[in-house]
Amino acid sequence: MATITLKDLASKLNLSTATVSRALRDSYDIGAETKKRVKELAKELNFSPNPNASNLRSQSTKTIAIVIPEIANNFFALAINGIEEIAREKGYHVLIYLSHELHTKEVSILQHLLNGRVDGVLMSMASETENIDHINELIKNKIPLVFFDRVREDIDAAKIVTDDRFGGFSATKHLLERGCKKIAYLSLSSRLKNSIDRFNGYKDALIESALEFDSDNFIDCGNDNKHNFSLIYKLLTRKNNKVDGIFSASENLVLLTYQICKELNIKVPQQLKVITFSNSPTSSFLSPSLSTITQPAYDIGKEAASLLFKSIEKKKVDYSDVVKVLKSNLLIRNSSS
Amino acid sequence: MATITLKDLASKLNLSTATVSRALRDSYDIGAETKKRVKELAKELNFSPNPNASNLRSQSTKTIAIVIPEIANNFFALAINGIEEIAREKGYHVLIYLSHELHTKEVSILQHLLNGRVDGVLMSMASETENIDHINELIKNKIPLVFFDRVREDIDAAKIVTDDRFGGFSATKHLLERGCKKIAYLSLSSRLKNSIDRFNGYKDALIESALEFDSDNFIDCGNDNKHNFSLIYKLLTRKNNKVDGIFSASENLVLLTYQICKELNIKVPQQLKVITFSNSPTSSFLSPSLSTITQPAYDIGKEAASLLFKSIEKKKVDYSDVVKVLKSNLLIRNSSS
DNA sequence: CTGTTAGCGCATTCAC
DNA sequence: GTGAATGCGCTAACAG
Numbered sequence: 001m002a003t004i005t006l007k008d009l010a011s012k013l014n015l016s017t018a019t020v021s022r023a024l025r026d027s028y029d030i031g032a033e034t035k036k037r038v039k040e041l042a043k044e045l046n047f048s049p050n051p052n053a054s055n056l057r058s059q060s061t062k063t064i065a066i067v068i069p070e071i072a073n074n075f076f077a078l079a080i081n082g083i084e085e086i087a088r089e090k091g092y093h094v095l096i097y098l099s100h101e102l103h104t105k106e107v108s109i110l111q112h113l114l115n116g117r118v119d120g121v122l123m124s125m126a127s128e129t130e131n132i133d134h135i136n137e138l139i140k141n142k143i144p145l146v147f148f149d150r151v152r153e154d155i156d157a158a159k160i161v162t163d164d165r166f167g168g169f170s171a172t173k174h175l176l177e178r179g180c181k182k183i184a185y186l187s188l189s190s191r192l193k194n195s196i197d198r199f200n201g202y203k204d205a206l207i208e209s210a211l212e213f214d215s216d217n218f219i220d221c222g223n224d225n226k227h228n229f230s231l232i233y234k235l236l237t238r239k240n241n242k243v244d245g246i247f248s249a250s251e252n253l254v255l256l257t258y259q260i261c262k263e264l265n266i267k268v269p270q271q272l273k274v275i276t277f278s279n280s281p282t283s284s285f286l287s288p289s290l291s292t293i294t295q296p297a298y299d300i301g302k303e304a305a306s307l308l309f310k311s312i313e314k315k316k317v318d319y320s321d322v323v324k325v326l327k328s329n330l331l332i333r334n335s336s337s
Numbered sequence: 338m339a340t341i342t343l344k345d346l347a348s349k350l351n352l353s354t355a356t357v358s359r360a361l362r363d364s365y366d367i368g369a370e371t372k373k374r375v376k377e378l379a380k381e382l383n384f385s386p387n388p389n390a391s392n393l394r395s396q397s398t399k400t401i402a403i404v405i406p407e408i409a410n411n412f413f414a415l416a417i418n419g420i421e422e423i424a425r426e427k428g429y430h431v432l433i434y435l436s437h438e439l440h441t442k443e444v445s446i447l448q449h450l451l452n453g454r455v456d457g458v459l460m461s462m463a464s465e466t467e468n469i470d471h472i473n474e475l476i477k478n479k480i481p482l483v484f485f486d487r488v489r490e491d492i493d494a495a496k497i498v499t500d501d502r503f504g505g506f507s508a509t510k511h512l513l514e515r516g517c518k519k520i521a522y523l524s525l526s527s528r529l530k531n532s533i534d535r536f537n538g539y540k541d542a543l544i545e546s547a548l549e550f551d552s553d554n555f556i557d558c559g560n561d562n563k564h565n566f567s568l569i570y571k572l573l574t575r576k577n578n579k580v581d582g583i584f585s586a587s588e589n590l591v592l593l594t595y596q597i598c599k600e601l602n603i604k605v606p607q608q609l610k611v612i613t614f615s616n617s618p619t620s621s622f623l624s625p626s627l628s629t630i631t632q633p634a635y636d637i638g639k640e641a642a643s644l645l646f647k648s649i650e651k652k653k654v655d656y657s658d659v660v661k662v663l664k665s666n667l668l669i670r671n672s673s674s
Numbered sequence: 675c676t677g678t679t680a681g682c683g684c685a686t687t688c689a690c
Numbered sequence: 691g692t693g694a695a696t697g698c699g700c701t702a703a704c705a706g
Contacts, residue, residue: 390699
């Protein structure tokens with residue numbers, strides 16, 4: 001480190017550190033000439049205040065944290081994109097933490113965020129998480145917090161989500177319109193609000209078409225892919241009550257489905273039509289047999305970040321269950337188009 | 338913030354802050370009984386030292402930065418996964434910055450990293466970057482730096498890359514074996530070492546098959562997708578010298594290619610065989626017409642992070658052009674399999 | 675074994 | 691307009 005400090009600047013300019021500090025922050029009561037001299041030298045020496053010292057003094061860190069279940073998932077990647085963009089505009093830095101869908105990791109991550117390392121937290125819950133003490137602890141500590149996508153209703157914090165009920169409804173409708181009569185729903189987690197909402201939309205669509213919901217067609221997937229595999233395998237090999245359509249709440253589950261179809265020699269979409277929530281550009285482009293429904297991930301990231309900064313800047317933490325729903329942007333890509 | 342400090346603990350325990358601090362850090366010369374008391378109260382009050390104060394004092398931040406061109410790209414997402422895992426093990430925090438392939442952003446990001454905000458930097462260059470002063474500035478400031486994937490040869494820093502020459506060779510060979518005679522190479526950037534290496538591998542494979550390299554078949558793509566589109570469009574519509582195979586250095590370019598093929602009614606893989614570097618699990622699973630070659634992104638992330646921490650911990654920054662090449666793991670997925 | 679003292683680098687009183 | 695002094699919260703010398 002060059003380790004050039006305010007003091008260095010001050011001595012070189014025959015000024016006090018106080019004056020230099022104020023000049024750099026454009027304080028009102030500093031001579032224009034002095035300001036100029038200070039700023040010039042600062043630029044020349046490539047000076048920039050030590051963030052730890054500055055943060056310590058000002059009790060603010062100019063950094064936020066993103067806590068997400070995974071990253072090799074286009075939805076979260078795109079959301080990060082949006083978040084980073086807003087953070088950058090506001091001069092904030094972004095820490096990233098992955099829970100890998102594990103409750104224990106999530107707890108330990110939030111634990112680390114209690115001590116003033118960040119000014120705010122953006123979070124999407126792990127599918128495994130049931131107990132939410134760790135989240136309430138964060139809230140109790142008055143750390144601004146905004147949830148996005150993966151939320152639960154019983155958490156008292158701001159939330160940005162898509163209209164998942166509508167998404168589930170549309171996706172199911174899509175299959176119905178293409179002739180499906182027996183549609184299975186691959187759930188992401190029976191705990192997460194968005195998975196439940198998608199399910200409710202799915203049921204609504206069935207009812208609207210005067211079809212009955214068959215609880216055998218609700219496949220309660222989770223975090224364990226081996227288990228998911230066997231659940232889907234069972235679904236596709238059962239003798240009675242065969243399905244002709246699958247609506248998957250997650251792209252990951254579709255990969256398993258396709259793998260199994262290949263094994264069982266089930267033709268998609270001739271014998272089985274599939275639609276999935278997905279944010280990967282590749283799947284929609286490259287796979288002619290798959291229909292997708294896409295969330296406005298980038299916008300969700302931006303909205304969530306904006307809301308967080310609003311909450312940080314007001315210094316008044318507004319946790320009054322601000323649920324913002326992005327509805328307009330759900331995009332269905334037809335497999336045949 | 339609960340804003341509970343060492344001082345609070347000390348007064349509650351009738352001890353000095355120094356003792357409390359040492360007790361918490363398991364210093365040798367503190368009574369077992371005292372340690373216990375301190376730790377118990379600390380846990381009860383959920384105390385954890387203010388990182389800014391602690392960092393300021395110790396002149397180390399326990400955080401690193403990742404600087405990458407984009408994130409909605411499975412390669413980088415997976416690499417982050419690996420990096421985060423190692424960082425977590427070592428008790429480090431991870432800041433993320435996106436250059437969006439833009440030189441100016443990259444410069445401004447590195448600028449912000451000069452002032453001791455991080456203990457080290459992991460970086461993958463923007464395709465647009467030509468001038469590397471900003472990188473050298475970082476090196477001059479003795480900030481540990483490790484490059485991964487997107488590197489340039491003339492930078493004096495540690496590098497973790499895959500054997501891209503071998504990758505290009507293998508990919509091309511794959512097309513040749515399937516009967517292609519005229520293969521185009523879609524370059525990622527004529528500046529990046531890995532794109533160039535892939536190109537060299539491509540040429541080697543042609544030569545090995547006693548085919549000539551035709552410079553018309555080198556498509557010099559860049560950061561501008563509209564321009565890329567028109568380049569590929571021109572390639573696929575030319576009357577003479579029609580190609581029957583495409584080797585793409587980036588998945589992004591394949592999306593364009595498929596789009597154009599659809600428009601022009603070119604059948605893949607019957608009329609045109611395509612192979613691409615790709616790290617998205619979806620494309621290999623869902624797209625029967627596409628062959629892919631996959632880098633060990635997760636391992637690259639882990640390797641790069643490990644190397645960085647080695648460099649940070651030694652406090653001796655070893656920039657002696659440590660190039661580590663991960664060769665073994667390049668995985669080709671055949672389109673027909 | 676524990677307390678006192680000092681200072682990391684910066685920003686903000688309060689003087690002048 | 692500018693400088694001197696103070697303290698953010700923590701840790702590390704140095705005492706005892």
